Amino acid sequence: MSSLLAESDGLILGKFQSGNVVIQPEDSKISNRNIFVVGGPGSFKTQSYVLPNVVNNRSTSIVVTDPKGEIYELTNEIKKAQGFKTVVINFKDFLLSSRYNPLLYIRKSNDTNKIANVIVSAKNDPKRKDFWFNAQLSLLNTLIKYVYFEYEPSARTIEGILDFLEEFDPRYNEEGVSELDEQFERLPDGHEAKRSYYLGFRQAQSEARPNIVISLLTTLQDFVDKEVSEFTSTNDFFFEELGTSKICLYVLISPLDRTWDGLVNLFFQQMFTELYFLGDKHNAKLPVPLVMLLDEFVNLGYFPTYENFLATCRGYRISVSTILQSLPQGFELYGDKKFKAIIGNHAIKICLGGVEETTAEYFSRQVNDTTIKVYTGGTSESKTSAKTTNRSGSKSESYGYQKRRLITEGEVINLQQEENGRKSIVLIDGKPYMLRKTPQFELFGNLLKKHEISQQDYISSQTEFAKEYIEELEKQHKQRKVQLASAPIFHEKKQEDDLNKKEINLPEQPIESEVKEEAEEKELLMSDILSSFDEGIEENTANNDNSELPF
Known part of the structure; x- marks a missing residue:
């Protein structure tokens, strides 16, 4: 076999x-x-x-x-x-379905903007790029940064963002301060979410602020559904597993x-980004x-x-x-x-x-x-010579060649x-x-x-890799909170280091040889299923002459 x-x-x-x-085999010679x-x-x-x-x-x-x-x-x-x-x-x-939370794939600062851009563009015309589009994009980007740095991994969800907007009113009170402003004001100086907020949403005129929030809530309204919030609550597997085990x-x-x-x-x-991230850790393969x-x-x-x-x-x-x-x-x-x-x-x-x-x-x-050879429609005829009356004349048709x-x-x-x-x-x-x-x-x-x-x-189950990955993210979050509590200033460099610290020390995924060995054992156990497959392929590939193929 x-x-x-x-x-x-x-x-x-x-x-x-x-x-x-x-x-076409994996080691094909073509480009x-x-x-x-x-x-x-x-x-x-x-x-x-x-x-x-x-x-x-x-x-x-x-x-x-x-x-x-x-x-x-x-x-x-x-x-x-x-x-x-x-x-x-x-x-x-x-x-x-298995679950998928896009916020658990944030590795560096601009990942938050990519996520925000895709979500906003899906519900608004990205070609217009008007005030309301850009205002939503800026606010959502800021909120994703906030939940990433401030929330535990289990709460880093779109639902968490909706809860945040529901809890803190963006409208100014009589003293000229909003609950939303106060929440970001509590963040340490240099906090990336705080800086994004003050350079974006905080600059909007007071009359426009509630309308920006309403526009964003309209964009995110599909995520309010209970089924959707559960689907995006965590990851039951990670894209990295596609390159480390047979899935x-x-x-x-x-x-x-x-x-x-x-x-x-x-x-x-x-998925594309994560696969390349994994490949880069293994000599671009x-x-x-x-x-x-x-x-x-x-x-x-x-x-x-x-x-x-x-x-x-x-x-x-x-x-x-x-x-x-x-x-x-x-x-x-x-x-x-x-x-x-x-x-x-x-x-x-x-x-x-x-x-x-x-x-x-x-x-x-x-x-x-x-x-191709084409009949041109012309004919020619030769007459019989008087001295050679025993010979008859000949007739020919004209052909040409064309592409x-x-x-x-x-x-x-x-x-x-x-x-x-x-x-x-x-x-x-x-x-x-x-x-x-x-x-x-x-x-x-x-x-x-x-x-x-x-x-x-179909019944979903979380892979062991996913469980351990999320547990490690929880540990990293707690460690970062302890470090920040002892430091009076929140440095952006520190945040960037934390974002890139997802070189999580989990048990090594099985290498390719181990994967193949495990597969062979399972194939022996399931030979009754595979025998029909083998016979079909064997019959169709027998004596196959691929000499003309560039493989």
Whole structure:
């Protein structure tokens, strides 16, 4: 079994007409392991790309967006059998989710502004940048700093900020002082939250102050809900665990409800940052590699530095599949120049069909031209010579050669109509291949259906790493309070040092070799589940000739 797994592990791109599966291994020789996948509705994006790659990647952590929840339902038990810890973050139903608190990922001062900016931008037009937008942003940034430095980690939440605003009135009393002013006045000189308050909200005119608070409360009103406040009350796992142990993280997002777009976007931005933070502590490499399958990519919101992330993530042992329905979706969100840079940072591009004209024209152009022989319509005829009456005359037709697209725009549009929608165009470092799709039911038979569960049955549990991490944060907070009590002045340098002190001395996460050993033990225990998987891969990879592929 182990030799077979070593051969088959990797990203499934499709299969040759012969039926042999094309798999990109982790040590692929091409420029990166980023894959750009485009396919319209009914093009088998989930069935032929996402599901096979969730199942087939067995030595890496996995992050997969799951709009319907079907990926979790069909693969959760299989990933557990392969030695994975499975985690669900459910932005569709917070009661069926592990918890996520963005305020527990603050490492340095400007992290508070990033969090505030994403939250405010999600509920207000960031293009306007008017007085009310900037006033909300300034106040929320200040309040996040306050709860970070003054509250225990268990209370560092959006709900804690709402409670703070509810308790202290921003309006001036007869003496020209507000309860909110008094609360910040109690902070030591040099306190970062105090300085932010006095350079921001404190400068607003008295008539505007209540309205600024009301605007911010309107922005944060969704967090008042009990389910939401519980969901954001703590972390049941930390992003760092994705790079230190095998985890399959399912992120369920609604394709219709846009209420939590900002929180979804913040979740992934913080994930990218934390993964690089971990990698930088291990010679710019994650101890355990990671595969990200970002289906319905545009629903994750705008990532300001996504092209830079794609350009550098291979060195950190991260592979990203950016999956969307059409190119215009990306151009609308990112603009022409930025989205072209995003596409360019994927060494492999796949068109699954069912696309519109812009996407079809792009893939037709990328495949390049070919030369074809064309009948020009002209004919010539030679007459019979009088001296050679025994010979008849001859007639010839005229042909010429011209260039045409190897696959035209119309042929790309009609790709889904051929062979029951089973064809796909795959560009590997610019070289085109016409491959067949690999639906999971052809690869694995009824394996996924056999072990299907319901997302309604998910029960969250906090990882040991998360428990110890939060306990250590609590200790650090108490130590800092003791230190500040003995010092009359609160220095900003001290705060910055504390923010960066999250090099928490927790028990070492298992290294990759230990992870593999543990996985092998679990695979032996669950061989009945995996045997069907092995047989499907073995049948499809036998005698596979990948000599023409740049892997």
